[in-house]
Amino acid sequence: MNRATLKKWGPFLVLLAFFSFWLVWKKPAHQEVHSTTHLAMGTLVTVSTWGVATSVEEKAVAQIFARIDQVEELASRQKTGTPVYQVNHATPGTPVVVPEELATILAAGLEMHTVSNGAFDPGLGFLSDLWGFGHGVPDVGKIPAATELAAWLHERKKNTDYGIKLVKEPGGAMTVQVDGYPFTLDLGAIAKGYALDQAMETMKQSGVQNGLIIGGGDMIITGSKGGQPWRIGIQHPRDHDKIMASSEIKGDLAMATSGDYERFFMVDGEREHHILDPQTAKPSRSGLISVSIQTQKAMTADMLSTAVFVMGMEKGRKWIEKMAGVEGMLVTENGERWKSPGFQGQWLEGP
Structure with missing residues (x-):
């Protein structure tokens, strides 16, 4: 009989486990980054803004979270009546x-x-x-x-x-x-990215031109941080207190990461994760353990990161190379790494 063990985290690592990305900045003497976190769509969503008045930021954040909640009420399959x-x-x-x-x-x-x-x-x-x-x-x-x-x-x-x-x-x-x-x-694997796209539209309509929204493995960025790029750390798929890669991003861009470390349990040393392969009815055994996709829309990045994860390194890489405006960063369980030429990021740690 299989004996299962579940990965347990302390409070600090629980917070990190909800995210595939870490936001990194050096705090200036006059703090201009405002961040607010909200529970939605089964994960923690964090909105960060730069260089706006507190009154503008608070109003924008309230509208952003309200829009995300609207999408959840539309697309959730767990909530009765949606x-x-x-x-x-x-x-x-x-x-x-x-x-x-x-x-x-x-x-x-x-x-x-x-x-x-x-x-x-x-x-x-x-x-x-x-x-x-x-x-x-x-x-x-x-x-x-x-x-x-x-x-x-x-x-x-x-x-x-x-x-x-x-x-x-x-x-x-x-x-x-x-x-x-x-x-x-x-x-x-669609609605969260769509919700972030809608949230970003709401952010811009609210008068915020420099900001970042992270929800689970999805994120979307606009503008900069006082003229400097937003620095984003991509979580190491096997060592959760390390950053595997970092991205410095200015302008409008979305990124999504899918990994076998986000939601999983262990049975007899085997990692059973939530990214399922419809061809086998089991967790994907494509060999990939982390897939990050960059494109203009969070919904597109969300779907692509899942699809590429199921495809595996060879098929996924070729597919990414054929698509205009899509960049990827892929890691396999045996340590193979690949990054498309236009991907905004660099490796820091091996898998």
């Missing part, structure tokens, strides 16, 4: 009218599913629950029975059409149809 919850709990095959904003998010996810040849999949909610990751990290790690995983794979392969459909009805309404088991809509 549009995604309603879609997943409707009679299988029944079209459900959804808000246009949710349709926009799902359309991006379905497109990424197609262009990634299924490496990115917004329909893994049931499988995620089977592994215990539907509500974070399970209290006691347990591998699903082989029969359960085999049944899920059998049903998936039996369906020649993807079991989640987005349709624009004749009257203009958008509907989503989920065919039921084994498909369950899960926008976890």
